[in-house]
Amino acid sequence: MMSPTRRTPARLRRFAVAGVALTALVLAGCGSSASEQPSAFVIVTAAQPPSFSYETSATGYEAGEFWANTGATLIRNPYAAGEGEMSASQDLFSFEPLLAERYEVSDDRLTYTFYLDPDAMSVAGNPVTAEDVLFSIKRKFETPTSVVPFVSAPALTDPDTQVSVIDESTVSITISDPGYGFTLLSMLANQPYNIYDSTVLIEHATEDDPYAVTWSETNASYGFGAYELTDYTPGEQMVYTANPGYVLGEPDITTIVQRVVPDAGQRANLVRSGDAQIATQLRPADQIDLADSGAAQIFTVPTNAFVYIPLLTTAAPFDDPEVRRAFSLAIPYGDIIDDVYRGRLDPVDSILSDAAPGFDGEGLAAPEHDPVEAQEILDAAGYTEPVEFTLTVNSAVPDLEETAVLIQSAAADAGFSVTVDSVSSAVFQEGLASKSFQASMGRDYAIVQSPPYVLSLFYTPGSPLNWPNWEDAAFSDALAAGNAVGDPLTPEAGQWWNEAQRVLQTELPTVYVGYVQPLNAFGTDVGGYVFRTDNVIDYSQLTLESE
Structure with missing residues (x-):
């Protein structure tokens, strides 16, 4: 063990x-x-x-900061000193206990048993229990608006059969394939798997709301x-x-x-x-x-944070892959890096960390600015007038507003007529959830850095995080093949993650503008x-x- x-x-x-x-x-x-x-x-x-x-x-940034500081997980990625000019950061490929005092992995690598720390207390003064863990995970899966079921598959799909209370301070989680282990631990170490004080939430539960989700929307005192x-x-x-x-x-x-x-x-x-x-x-x-x-x-x-533009692929004009490709060429990446970000933005040739074991970057390339080619693509596709669309940005994020203005100007030379709509943070989040934006610009990231998680996060069919509302058989097949390999950090799996990224770079449901500090x-x-x-x-x- x-x-x-x-x-x-x-x-x-x-x-x-x-x-x-x-x-x-x-x-x-x-x-x-x-x-x-x-x-x-x-x-x-x-x-x-x-x-x-x-x-x-x-x-949303502010929401993420709230959950990171009021919540706690069973385990976490340990903090490590930075190298050279880099700040201290997480060690993404190892784990240490947090609310769990220790954990064990079975010899067949299918069962993970967590022994909870009796000294870990919620903000309400209650010790963490195995029932808290089970309650929290079930809430994450049984709340209709939750993204957790979408981002957890295939490692964790059914808490009723996979999560077991052994005793008051011990809980186990089983997986169907040992290759899911790294992804499982990576998820358990991050915000989606914060553990809640079930004693507090049950006090505010109702028959229609057994997990007190409505109460917790405006009441915050249930974390560890x-x-x-x-x-x-x-x-x-x-x-x-x-x-x-x-x-x-x-x-x-x-x-x-x-x-x-x-x-x-x-x-x-x-x-x-x-x-x-x-x-x-x-x-x-x-x-x-x-x-x-x-x-x-x-x-x-x-950094793993990128400036990106999800394009709604189920409505005009971005239901046409040729328009998406032309738009990716219309963006003035160099000007954005120099004028807006003052060098604190780098091109994105891979949305996966190249530091991960088994990473394969063959054939991947960052998008480039070429307005002439963009216009040629639109002409060949039969567009005789400028392609009109609205680019929505969050007014609380000033660098994105500045970037949008640069794109609006440059895209006019590539056959596009762009209207920039700057909205409040609340309106922006509502629009993302309803998938009502033709195109939107955000700063985002995958909290969990396991390759299949990163690739699935924004592109799982039906997921509320699939902002482009995009589905592609070749992409899904590559993910399935990579998961079938087992260990997601092997070179064999890396070839499939590479294939999935090539599909993304060809079909362009999202334009990745750059990695931002x-x-x-x-x-x-x-x-x-x-x-x-x-x-x-x-x-x-x-x-x-x-x-």
């Missing part, structure tokens, strides 16, 4: 942050000077989560994470308070105030002045200016940043050095 046990995480030097009354935090505004001790650790962001229920709304959301003012701020029962110990920064500041320039200025410790979703130009002036830190990471800025006295594949900030690792 293999039996991984908990490793003691490396702790950076920590400094206490004095807390003050929440009322004072609201009234204080932005009046302190950079040399004064701040009233609280302040993070300024563009928006708030549309829901506190993962099963209701699983997308490092923080609890203790104050929430819609449209203004959220206050996080450290969970004293967190399995890795109560974070030293005990109060974090996340304030909504819609204007990206103002968010940057708040970090510059010392009135905020972190600003998220910045314009790259502001971010680099902060770093060059010595007013803030920015980080280089092994995190667009956050950190005060010069802030430490402890670790890059995660969910691209959000782990508050429990942050440090603040006093003057």
